[in-house]
Amino acid sequence: MKNTALSQKHIALGAKMVPFAGFNMPVQYEGVNAEHETVRNGVGVFDVSHMGEFILRGPNALALIQKFSSNDASVLFDGKAQYSCMPNGKGGIVDDLIIYRVNENEYFIVVNASNIEKDWNWISSLNDLGVEMKNVSDNYSLLAIQGPKAAESMQSLTDVNLSEMVYYTFTHGTFAGIENVMISATGYTGSGGFEIYVKNENIEQVWDAVFQAGSAFGIKPIGLAARDTLRLEMGFCLYGNDIDDTTSPLEAGLGWITKFTKDFVDSDFLKKQKEEGVTRKLVAFEMIDRGIPRHDYPILDSNGKVIGKVTSGTMSPSMKVGIGLGYVTKEFSALDSEIFIEIREKGVKAKVVKLPFYKK
Numbered sequence: 001m002k003n004t005a006l007s008q009k010h011i012a013l014g015a016k017m018v019p020f021a022g023f024n025m026p027v028q029y030e031g032v033n034a035e036h037e038t039v040r041n042g043v044g045v046f047d048v049s050h051m052g053e054f055i056l057r058g059p060n061a062l063a064l065i066q067k068f069s070s071n072d073a074s075v076l077f078d079g080k081a082q083y084s085c086m087p088n089g090k091g092g093i094v095d096d097l098i099i100y101r102v103n104e105n106e107y108f109i110v111v112n113a114s115n116i117e118k119d120w121n122w123i124s125s126l127n128d129l130g131v132e133m134k135n136v137s138d139n140y141s142l143l144a145i146q147g148p149k150a151a152e153s154m155q156s157l158t159d160v161n162l163s164e165m166v167y168y169t170f171t172h173g174t175f176a177g178i179e180n181v182m183i184s185a186t187g188y189t190g191s192g193g194f195e196i197y198v199k200n201e202n203i204e205q206v207w208d209a210v211f212q213a214g215s216a217f218g219i220k221p222i223g224l225a226a227r228d229t230l231r232l233e234m235g236f237c238l239y240g241n242d243i244d245d246t247t248s249p250l251e252a253g254l255g256w257i258t259k260f261t262k263d264f265v266d267s268d269f270l271k272k273q274k275e276e277g278v279t280r281k282l283v284a285f286e287m288i289d290r291g292i293p294r295h296d297y298p299i300l301d302s303n304g305k306v307i308g309k310v311t312s313g314t315m316s317p318s319m320k321v322g323i324g325l326g327y328v329t330k331e332f333s334a335l336d337s338e339i340f341i342e343i344r345e346k347g348v349k350a351k352v353v354k355l356p357f358y359k360k
Contacts, residue, residue: 001023006141047141071258078101084096084257237252242282291322336352
């Protein structure tokens with residue numbers, strides 16, 4: 001089991017630690033609902049240092065990215081980030097990722113912790129272009145400082161104007177006394193904020209400074225459990241739940257990051273799938289009757305026939321209703337379709353809704 005550079009900090013703060021993607025991670029501190037509300041209404045800090053980071057360098061770096069990525073990275077400019085996924089050559093998804101353009105010949109790639117080795121091997125297998133690749137996952141720590149008060153609470157730590165940063169842009173600047181820190185206006189909560197990439201040797205200094213600067217704003221450490229409820233309220237996909245090697249980007253509602261303006265792995269297959277239409281779709285649903293949907297619960301029609309399964313589900317802390325994502329056969333994917341979630345061998349009524357679940 002790996003530890004992040006901040007594991008002892010979490011233990012000292014009384015976090016409940018659990019194994020996650022091969023790391024010893026804080027799942028919660030004071031409780032999921034309280035932590036969720038802190039991020040929705042104020043500011044909270046996640047240690048997400050388990051995430052993977054690769055650097056791709058050279059004149060062919062973009063060409064390699066264009067080959068493995070479903071999105072079109074040619075539209076990126078220096079300081080711009082892009083969400084994408086990597087098709088696996090069989091119609092499924094290797095992983096979803098964020099691509100950062102540092103400059104014309106250098107890109108910073110962020111991947112899921114559970115897929116670091118798999119992603120590295122996949123990209124390496126496609127690299128016949130002489131692109132220099134570096135896996136720097138073990139060198140970097142990552143803090144996600146999220147919530148509506150993130151910019152105001154962190155401004156004293158940096159000369160970068162945080163409130164002027166546009167979503168999915170990034171910059172390098174001094175942060176908490178450390179030079180050349182990557183500050184990214186991204187996050188997985190839907191409540192705004194930043195992700196701060198720091199070398200491991202500087203992360204404790206940054207962590208302490210963040211909590212000192214944020215103390216007047218009620219800043220708190222937040223665990224992975226609230227990260228999951230926050231992302232689910234926004235309908236953000238989680239790799240291993242809502243997308244994986246068996247789900248196509250089009251089935252998962254990721255057509256918006258699947259661009260046929262170029263050739264990439266599976267582009268012909270996905271183009272054909274788009275023209276012919278998918279047979280199943282990832283839908284968002286809200287419980288009508290009382291019940292909490294959970295991962296892998298069967299989804300039924302009104303006759304009790306299985307039409308799919310839940311991929312993510314929870315009781316929404318913001319809305320106090322059961323919500324979830326799941327794949328269903330196409331005929332049940334329209335908005336307001338009535339479906340039933342099998343909970344304790346009983347079909348509990350739900351309906352297909354539009355994302356996000358949580359409206360600000």
